[in-house]
Amino acid sequence: MTRKEGSGLRTARKVWTMEDFLPLCIEEGECLLWQGGKTARGFPYFYRGSEKVNLRPFIFGVVLGKRIREGFQISVRCGHRECISDKCLVEKSVSKIRKDVHAAMRQDPAQYAKTRNGALAAGLSKLDMTRALEIRASNLSRAELAAAYGVSDRTIYDIKREAIYKTPKVANSIFNLAATMGVA
Numbered sequence: 730m731t732r733k734e735g736s737g738l739r740t741a742r743k744v745w746t747m748e749d750f751l752p753l754c755i756e757e758g759e760c761l762l763w764q765g766g767k768t769a770r771g772f773p774y775f776y777r778g779s780e781k782v783n784l785r786p787f788i789f790g791v792v793l794g795k796r797i798r799e800g801f802q803i804s805v806r807c808g809h810r811e812c813i814s815d816k817c818l819v820e821k822s823v824s825k826i827r828k829d830v831h832a833a834m835r836q837d838p839a840q841y842a843k844t845r846n847g848a849l850a851a852g853l854s855k856l857d858m859t860r861a862l863e864i865r866a867s868n869l870s871r872a873e874l875a876a877a878y879g880v881s882d883r884t885i886y887d888i889k890r891e892a893i894y895k896t897p898k899v900a901n902s903i904f905n906l907a908a909t910m911g912v913a
């Protein structure tokens with residue numbers, strides 16, 4: 730990846746093809762793993778001119794010219810978070826995406842154990858205030874957190890909006906905890 734290739738994406742020109750993005754990708758089978766900008770949650774984006782553009786829907790909708798139905802998002806069938814391959818992109822309902830993320834966490838024992846053991850090692854064997862604060866401090870999606878902590882989406886939702894495990898009025902508690910736990 731060179732400065733020249735990367736900066737070529739910064740134009741706001743009208744015709745885009747997959748070739749525009751290849752210089753910033755690593756090929757892995759059918760996958761094209763994006764080496765450019767990624768959101769906090771690891772999803773590919775690029776700047777078209779000054780506009781930050783989410784790459785998956787852009788490639789699906791603009792480059793491939795396919796319509797994205799309402800209530801659907803663009804995911805990948807390969808499961809690589811950084812993949813932008815036209816061969817992997819697939820339209821999925823939001824609820825289907827959640828279920829798949831959950832399944833992936835269950836099927837990837839290494840990742841699952843890492844997250845889970847981190848919590849257990851910290852003495853967090855069950856849901857409590859400490860874990861609730863950890864969940865609030867995390868950038869992971871609700872589905873990912875639900876899978877990692879072995880609780881329902883609804884529970885994560887309730888913790889996030891402080892319907893349960895309300896935050897005590899102690900300044901910086903979340904940030905101290907996040908630093909201690911290595912989360913966020």
Ligand SMILES: [Zn+2]
Nearest residue numbers: 760807812817
């Ligand atoms: Zn892929």
